[in-house]
Amino acid sequence: MKEILRLEHIQKIYGNEGNITKAIRDISFSVEEGEFLGIMGASGSGKTTLLNCISTIDTVSAGHIFLGGTDVTELKEKETARFRRENLGFVFQDFNLLDTLTISENMALALTINGTAPGEIDSRVRKMAETLNIADILEKYPYQVSGGQKQRCACGRAIINQPKLLLADEPTGALDSHSAQMLLATMQGIHEQLGATLLMVTHDAFSASYAGRILFLRDGEIFTELRRGNGSRKEFYEKILNVLTMMGGGANDVSETRL
Amino acid sequence: MMYLKLVFRNVRRSLRDYLIYLVTMTICVTVFYAFLSISSRYYQPDVGAEYNLSFLRDGMRAAIFAVALLLLFLIWYVNRYMLKSRQKEFAVMTVMGMEQKTVGKLFLAETFVMGLVAVGLGIVLGMFGSQFITAMLLSSYGKSYEISWMFFPDTVALTAAFFAAGFLLVGGFHFRSIQKIKVIDMLYGERYNEKSIKKSRFMPGMALVYEGMLFIMLWQGLREMRYYFDSRMAVPVHILFWGNILVPVAAILVSLVWVFRRRKWKWENFLAVWLVLAILNACLAASVPGMKKRYLLPFDNGTINCYLLFLVADLVFIICSIIYLACSFLTAWKEKSLVHKYTGENLFFFGELMTKLNTTTKTMSFICLTLAFAIFLFVAVIALAGWASGYLESRSMYDVQISSAYNNVYEEKDLPKGDYELVTAFLQEYGIETAYDSTFSLYLPRREEFHQRSKYDFPVAAISLSDYNAIREMLGMEKIALKENEFTTQWRISADGEFKEEFIETHRELETDEGKVYLAETESYEESIGQMLYNSYTDVLYVFPDEVCRGLLPVARNRLIQTTEKLSYEEAVELERRFQKEYPEENQEGAAWFIRTNTHQVNDSKAETFIMRASMMYGAMVLLVICFTILSMQQLSDTRQCRYRFGVLWQLGVEEKSIDRLVRRQLGVWFGLPVITAVVVSGIAIVYFLQMISVEIAAYIGYDVLLRQTGAVAVVLVSLLLCYFFSTLVLFRKMVLR
Numbered sequence: 001m002k003e004i005l006r007l008e009h010i011q012k013i014y015g016n017e018g019n020i021t022k023a024i025r026d027i028s029f030s031v032e033e034g035e036f037l038g039i040m041g042a043s044g045s046g047k048t049t050l051l052n053c054i055s056t057i058d059t060v061s062a063g064h065i066f067l068g069g070t071d072v073t074e075l076k077e078k079e080t081a082r083f084r085r086e087n088l089g090f091v092f093q094d095f096n097l098l099d100t101l102t103i104s105e106n107m108a109l110a111l112t113i114n115g116t117a118p119g120e121i122d123s124r125v126r127k128m129a130e131t132l133n134i135a136d137i138l139e140k141y142p143y144q145v146s147g148g149q150k151q152r153c154a155c156g157r158a159i160i161n162q163p164k165l166l167l168a169d170e171p172t173g174a175l176d177s178h179s180a181q182m183l184l185a186t187m188q189g190i191h192e193q194l195g196a197t198l199l200m201v202t203h204d205a206f207s208a209s210y211a212g213r214i215l216f217l218r219d220g221e222i223f224t225e226l227r228r229g230n231g232s233r234k235e236f237y238e239k240i241l242n243v244l245t246m247m248g249g250g251a252n253d254v255s256e257t258r259l
Numbered sequence: 260m261m262y263l264k265l266v267f268r269n270v271r272r273s274l275r276d277y278l279i280y281l282v283t284m285t286i287c288v289t290v291f292y293a294f295l296s297i298s299s300r301y302y303q304p305d306v307g308a309e310y311n312l313s314f315l316r317d318g319m320r321a322a323i324f325a326v327a328l329l330l331l332f333l334i335w336y337v338n339r340y341m342l343k344s345r346q347k348e349f350a351v352m353t354v355m356g357m358e359q360k361t362v363g364k365l366f367l368a369e370t371f372v373m374g375l376v377a378v379g380l381g382i383v384l385g386m387f388g389s390q391f392i393t394a395m396l397l398s399s400y401g402k403s404y405e406i407s408w409m410f411f412p413d414t415v416a417l418t419a420a421f422f423a424a425g426f427l428l429v430g431g432f433h434f435r436s437i438q439k440i441k442v443i444d445m446l447y448g449e450r451y452n453e454k455s456i457k458k459s460r461f462m463p464g465m466a467l468v469y470e471g472m473l474f475i476m477l478w479q480g481l482r483e484m485r486y487y488f489d490s491r492m493a494v495p496v497h498i499l500f501w502g503n504i505l506v507p508v509a510a511i512l513v514s515l516v517w518v519f520r521r522r523k524w525k526w527e528n529f530l531a532v533w534l535v536l537a538i539l540n541a542c543l544a545a546s547v548p549g550m551k552k553r554y555l556l557p558f559d560n561g562t563i564n565c566y567l568l569f570l571v572a573d574l575v576f577i578i579c580s581i582i583y584l585a586c587s588f589l590t591a592w593k594e595k596s597l598v599h600k601y602t603g604e605n606l607f608f609f610g611e612l613m614t615k616l617n618t619t620t621k622t623m624s625f626i627c628l629t630l631a632f633a634i635f636l637f638v639a640v641i642a643l644a645g646w647a648s649g650y651l652e653s654r655s656m657y658d659v660q661i662s663s664a665y666n667n668v669y670e671e672k673d674l675p676k677g678d679y680e681l682v683t684a685f686l687q688e689y690g691i692e693t694a695y696d697s698t699f700s701l702y703l704p705r706r707e708e709f710h711q712r713s714k715y716d717f718p719v720a721a722i723s724l725s726d727y728n729a730i731r732e733m734l735g736m737e738k739i740a741l742k743e744n745e746f747t748t749q750w751r752i753s754a755d756g757e758f759k760e761e762f763i764e765t766h767r768e769l770e771t772d773e774g775k776v777y778l779a780e781t782e783s784y785e786e787s788i789g790q791m792l793y794n795s796y797t798d799v800l801y802v803f804p805d806e807v808c809r810g811l812l813p814v815a816r817n818r819l820i821q822t823t824e825k826l827s828y829e830e831a832v833e834l835e836r837r838f839q840k841e842y843p844e845e846n847q848e849g850a851a852w853f854i855r856t857n858t859h860q861v862n863d864s865k866a867e868t869f870i871m872r873a874s875m876m877y878g879a880m881v882l883l884v885i886c887f888t889i890l891s892m893q894q895l896s897d898t899r900q901c902r903y904r905f906g907v908l909w910q911l912g913v914e915e916k917s918i919d920r921l922v923r924r925q926l927g928v929w930f931g932l933p934v935i936t937a938v939v940v941s942g943i944a945i946v947y948f949l950q951m952i953s954v955e956i957a958a959y960i961g962y963d964v965l966l967r968q969t970g971a972v973a974v975v976l977v978s979l980l981l982c983y984f985f986s987t988l989v990l991f992r993k994m995v996l997r
Contacts, residue, residue: 057910078914085912096907099900100610109606113913118601157911 004164004197005031005054010063012049012220023049024060025220031165036191036198038211040240042247045217047201048169054199055088055167056080068164085114089158089166093173095150097142097157103149104129104138107157114161128156131193132186148179152186159196166190168200172207184210205244209237216243223247262361266368270376279895280337281377282986283888284422287330287881288381292418293388294323294877297396299411304393306400311828315866322874327421329881333888334422335429338370340892342433349437350445363437367430374426378419385418386410392873399648399869461621462583465576466530469537470514472572473507476540479565480504487557496554502543510536527587534580541573545943548950555757563951570947574940578631579624581936586616604921607908611901611925619893623933626886630937631944633882634976638945640875641968642956647868649959655789655860656734659820659834662791663842664851671709675816675850681841682818682854685834695733695821699726700813701794704771704801709812720794720815721746721801723808730788733821739802745779747802752787752958754798759783762799769801773810776803791853792817831858883976886933887983894929894987898994905995915996922992930984 012024024046031037041047052058054065056072065072067087075083090096097106107125116124129135132152137145142153151171158166168187172180188210190196202208210233216223226243228236296302298316306312349362394404480503488500510533517529547566551558593600593609600606616623659682663675678698686693701720703709708718727749728738741747746769750759767778784802793800794815803811826834835854842852905918949956949965956965 055910081909081912081914083912084910088912090910096910098607098610098904098907100614100904101606105606105610108601109604110911112601112603112606113908113911115603116601118597121597121601 002033003030004033004035004068005199006066007054008064008066010050010053010065011061012046012053012058013061022220024053026063027217027220027222028063029215029222029225031197031199033197034191034195036188036210036212037200038208038214039199039201039217040203040205040208040214040244041217041223042203046220047203047217050217051167051169051199051201054165055090056084085110085161087164089161089163091151091154091158091166091168091171093170095142095147095154095174097150097154099142102139102141103134103145103153106142106153107160110157110160116161124160125156128160131189132156146179147175148182151175151179151183155183155186155190159190159194162194162196164197166196166198168198170202170204171200172202172204180207205237205240208240209233214240214243216247218247262365262368266365266372269365269369270372278986278990279888279891279983280341280373281380282982283333283337283884284374284377285381285384286884287333288378288418288422289384289388290877290880290884291323291327291330291421292382292385292414293392294319294873295417296385296389296411296414297392297873298323299414301411301413304397304402306397306402310400310862310865312866314863315869318866318870319873322870323877324421326874326878326881329878329885331425331429333881333885334374334425335432336885336889337892338429338433340896341370342366342437343896346440346445350442353442353445359438359440359442363434366437367427367434370430370433371423371426374422378422382415382418395873396869399865399872459621461624462530462579465579466514466533469533469572469576470511472569472576473510476569477504477507477511479562479569480507483558483562493554496550496556499543499546499550502539506536506540506543510540527584530580530584531587534577534584537573537576537580541570541577541943544570544573545947545950548947548953552950552953567947567951570944574631574944575628578627578936578940579620582616582623582627582932583620585932586613589613589616604908604913604917607904608921608924611904611921612928615929622889622893626889627933627936627940629882630886630933631941633879633886634937634941635944635948636875636879636882637972637976638941638969639948640872640879641965641972642949642952642960643875644868644872645960645964645968646952646955647864647871650955651861651864651868655855655857655864656787657789657819657855658822658826658857659818660789660791660855661818661838661842662853663815663817664795664853665709665814666712666795666851667846668850671812673849674812674814675852677816679818679838679842681838682820682834685837686820686822689830691826691830692823693820694823695729695819697726697729697733697820698816698818699723699729700808701792701800701815701817702803702808702811702813704769704803704811706772706812709814714796717794717796719797719799719801721803721808721811722749722792723805724802725805727802730792730819731786733819734786734788736786739781739784741779741802741804743804744774744776744807745804746776746807747779747781748783749788749792749800749802750783750785751790751793751798752785753954755954758798771803771807771811773807776807789819791855826856826858828858828862831856835859880975880979883979887930887979890930890933891983891987894926895990895994898991901991902995918996919992922995923988926984926988926991930980930987934980 007030008028010024010027011022014021014023027046027050039047039050049058053060054067054072056075060073063073070083070087072080072083097103098109101109104125107128108121111121111124112118125138126135129138132155134149134152134156137149142150145153151174155171171187172183175183184207187198187200191198198211200207200211208214209228212228214226216226224243226236226239231239298320304312345366349366352362352365353359390406397404480500484500484504492500513529513532513536517524517526521529544566547558548563550556551563589609589612600609661679661682665674668674699722701722703718704721705718711718724739724741731738739747748763748766763778763782769776834856838852838854842854844851844853905922908918908921909915956962
C-alpha cells in the first residue's frame with residue numbers, strides 16, 4: 001500500500017518562556033492510502049491539536065508532516081489555503097455548514113472554490129447526495145434538517161472534491177445515538193466503496209470501533225496502537241475499552257448498550 | 260473602588276471596539292454645538308444697528324432642540340447595540356455573584372463615561388464647526404467673515420446638559436432592562452438563533468395601503484378627465500390624462516386577479532408587476548408640473564399638491580418593494596446563470612446577501628426612505644433659502660412702503676384716501692431725512708370693474724405715467740414716455756412668460772372711462788419695482804398717460820419713501836406700531852392698509868431664512884448620521900455569525916485575499932443598495948420639486964448657483980458616507996479576520 005501521510009517527531013508547544021504547555025511532545029506515525037485511522041485519547045491528550053497541525057490550520061513547533069509527498073510544515077502561509085482545498089476534506093463536530101446556503105449549495109461551494117466548471121457542479125452534487133441518501137433534502141436549509149442529515153451533508157462537502165485525506169474531528173459528538181450510528185455507517189461506506197483515506201479523532205470508543213487502526217494518545221504522546229485485523233467490531237470495541245481502562249480514563253467512555 | 264477600576268478598564272477596551280459609537284456621538288455633539296453656538300448670549304457679531312438677532316436666537320434654539328429629539332433615538336439605538344454585544348460578559352459577572360443591579364450600574368457608568376469622551380471631543384470639534392455656521396450667518400446678513408475664537412459657556416453647558424440628560428435617560432431605560440433580563444437569556448443571547456426565512460407582515464401591509472392610494476389616484480384621474488380634458492390637447496397630454504386613469508385601474512385589476520389566483524401566482528411575482536406599474540405611475544405623477552407648464556394645463560395648486568402626495572406614495576412603495584424584492588431578483592438571476600452562481604465564492608456571497616436582505620427588509624426600507632428624505636431636504640433647503648432671499652430683494656426695495664387694498668370696500672366713498680401725514684410727522688420727530696417720497700393712486704380703467712371681486716377676474720389696476728416715472732427715478736431707472744392715448748405694461752418678476760405673451764396679444768387696445776388707449780411700441784417693462792404695486796391676484800400693472808388717469812376711479816392710495824439713512828430696528832418697529840394703530844391691516848368692513856419697512860422686513864426674513872436653512876440642514880445631517888449609523892451597526896452586530904461563516908470558508912481553503920475581497924463586496928452592497936436607491940428616488944422627487952418652483956428658481960436663484968450648491972451637498976454626503984463605510988470596513992475586517 002502507498003503511504004499517504006507521514007508524521008516525523010511532531011512537537012507543539014504553547015505559551016512563552018515562563019509558562020510552557022507541551023500539547024504534543026513527540027509523535028511519529030504514518031497512514032496508508034485507503035486506511036481508516038482513529039485517534040483516541042482523553043481531553044487534553046493533544047488529539048485535536050494533532051488534527052489541526054495535519055490540516056494546516058495550525059503550525060507545528062518541531063518535526064515534519066508529509067502529505068502525498070509534500071512537507072506541509074514548509075508551506076508558506078499563502079500556499080496553505082490552496083493546499084487545503086486541493087488535498088483535504090473536513091468533517092467537524094458542529095457540522096460547520098453555512099446557514100445562508102441550502103444543503104446542495106453547501107456541497108457545491110466546495111466545488112466552486114476549487115474552480116470546477118459550473119456545468120458539472122449540479123450533476124456531481126446530485127450524485128454525491130444520492131450516495132449519502134440526502135437527495136430529498138437538497139433544497140432545504142441546514143436549520144430545516146436533522147443533525148444526522150447535516151453531518152452527512154458535511155461529509156458530502158468534504159469528499160466531493162475527492163481529497164487525498166478526509167479529516168473528521170469528533171463527527172458524532174453532536175449527534176444522538178441513532179444518528180451517530182447512521183453517520184458512522186456512512187463513513188464506513190465512504191471508506192469501503194469510494195476507497196477514501198480517513199483520519200478520525202474521537203474520544204468515543206463506539207465511534208472508534210469503526211476504524212481499522214487506532215492510535216491512543218496520552219499527554220501528547222502515542223500511548224499505544226491497536227489494529228482491528230480480521231476480528232469483529234464487537235471484539236475490537238472490547239479491546240478498545242481494555243486499552244482505555246489500562247490508560248486510566250476509559251471507564252467513563254463505556255457504553256455497552258449501544259453495541 | 261474596584262468597580263470604578265472596572266468601569267475605566269472596560270471603557271478603555273471598548274474605545275477600540277466601539278469606534279462607530281464614538282464617531283456617531285462625536286459627530287452629533289459637533290453639529291449640535293456648532294448650530295447652537297449662534298444662539299449663545301455671548302455671541303454678538305457686528306451685523307449693524309438695523310438688525311436684531313433675538314428672534315433668530317429663539318428660533319434657532321427651538322429648531323435645534325426639536326431636531327435633537329432624533330438624537331435621543333440615536334443614543335438609545337447605539338446603547339442597545341452596546342448592551343447586546345456585551346450581554347454575555349454581564350451574564351458571566353452575574354453568574355459570578357454580582358447583583359444584576361450592580362451590573363446595570365456598571366453599564367450605565369460605562370456608557371456615561373464613553374458619552375463624556377464623545378461630548379468633550381464633540382465640543383472641541385464643534386468650535387471649528389461653529390466657524391462655518393458663523394460664516395453662513397454673516398454672509399446671510401451681507402457681512403464679510405472674520406475668524407472669531409469665542410468660547411461660549413452657555414452653549415457648552417447646554418450641550419453637556421442635553422447629552423448628559425440623554426445618556427442618563429437612555430441609560431436608565433437600559434439599566435431597567437438589564438435588571439429584568441434572565442441570566443440564561445443573557446448568557447446565550449449571542450448564540451446564533453436559526454432564523455426562519457418567513458417574512459413579516461410589513462410588505463403585505465404596505466401593499467394594502469398602496470391599494471387604497473390607487474383608488475384615490477383613480478378617483479382623482481377621473482375627476483381631472485371630467486373637468487379639464489379636451490380632445491384637442493396634444494398627444495403627451497392625452498397620455499397623461501389616460502395614464503392617470505389606466506395605470507391605477509391596471510394595478511387594481513392585477514391585485515384582484517392575484518387575490519383569486521394566489522395559490523398559482525407567487526406573491527413576489529405579483530409584487531414585481533406592481534412595482535413596474537408604480538414606477539410608471541411615479542413617472543406620470545412627476546411629469547404633471549412639467550406638462551402643466553409646457554401645455555398650459557389649467558391644473559390648480561390643489562391638483563399639483565395632490566400629485567405630489569401621489570408621487571410620495573409611489574416612491575415609498577417603490578423603495579419598499581425594491582428592497583423586498585432584491586432577494587427575489589438575486590435568486591432569479593442566480594438560478595438563471597449557472598456561470599455566475601458557480602464562479603469562485605459567488606455562492607457564498609449571494610447567500611450572505613440574501614440572508615441579510617431577508618431578515619432586515621423593514622429596517623432597510625426605513626433607512627432608504629429616511630436617506631431619500633434627507634437628500635431631498637438638503638437640495639430643497641438650497642432652493643427654498645435661495646428663493647426666500649431672492650424674493651426678499653425684490654419685495655423690499657423701499658425703506659418705507661405703504662399700500663392699500665379695497666378688497667372689502669363696497670362703496671366708492673370708503674376707498675382709501677389721504678397722504679399718510681402721520682408718517683411724515685414721525686420722520687420729522689425722529690429727524691429722519693428722505694431722499695425720495697412719492698404718494699400716488701392706482702386706478703381702475705373702467706368704473707364698473709370696481710365690483711369684480713372674483714379671484715380669477717380681479718381687474719388689472721393702472722398707474723399714471725408721472726407716478727410711474729417717479730418710482731423709476733427712485734429706483735435709479737430711466738424715465739419712460741408715452742404718446743397720447745398710449746399705454747404700456749409693468750410686470751411682476753415671477754409672472755409666467757407664456758401668460759404674459761398671451762395677455763399682451765389680447766390687450767393691444769383697452770376700453771377705459773376716458774376712451775380707448777392703445778399699446779405702445781414698448782409693450783412691457785419687467786424691471787422689479789416691488790411686489791405691492793399690483794392689484795390683488797394680478798401680475799401686471801397698466802401705465803396710462805396722466806390725462807387719462809385724471810378721469811378714472813382711484814381705488815388704492817400708496818406711498819413709497821427712500822430715506823437717506825436706514826431706519827434702525829427700533830425706529831422701524833415704532834413706525835409700524837403707530838401706523839397700524841390708525842390704519843389697520845385686517846379690516847373686514849373697509850379698506851386695508853399695509854406698511855412695510857425695509858429694516859424690519861429684511862431682519863425678519865433674514866432670520867427666518869437662516870433658521871429654515873440651518874435647521875433643515877441640521878435635520879438632514881442628523882438623519883444621514885442616523886441612517887449610516889444603523890447601517891453600520893446592523894453589519895457589525897452580526898460579526899459573530901459572519902466570523903463563523905468566513906471561518907468555515909477559510910477552513911475550506913479560501914485565501915485570505917479572497918475573503919478580504921468578499922468582505923469589501925459585502926459591505927459595498929450593504930451600503931450601496933440603500934444609498935443608490937435613495938439617491939435615485941430622491942432625484943425623482945427633487946426633479947418634481949424643482950419643476951414646481953422652476954419660475955422662482957430662474958427668477959431668484961439661477962440654475963448655476965443651485966447646481967454649485969447641490970455639488971457642495973453631494974460632497975458632504977459622500978464624505979459622511981465614506982467616513983462610515985471605512986470605519987465599518989476597518990472594524991468588520993478586524994473582527995472577521997481576527
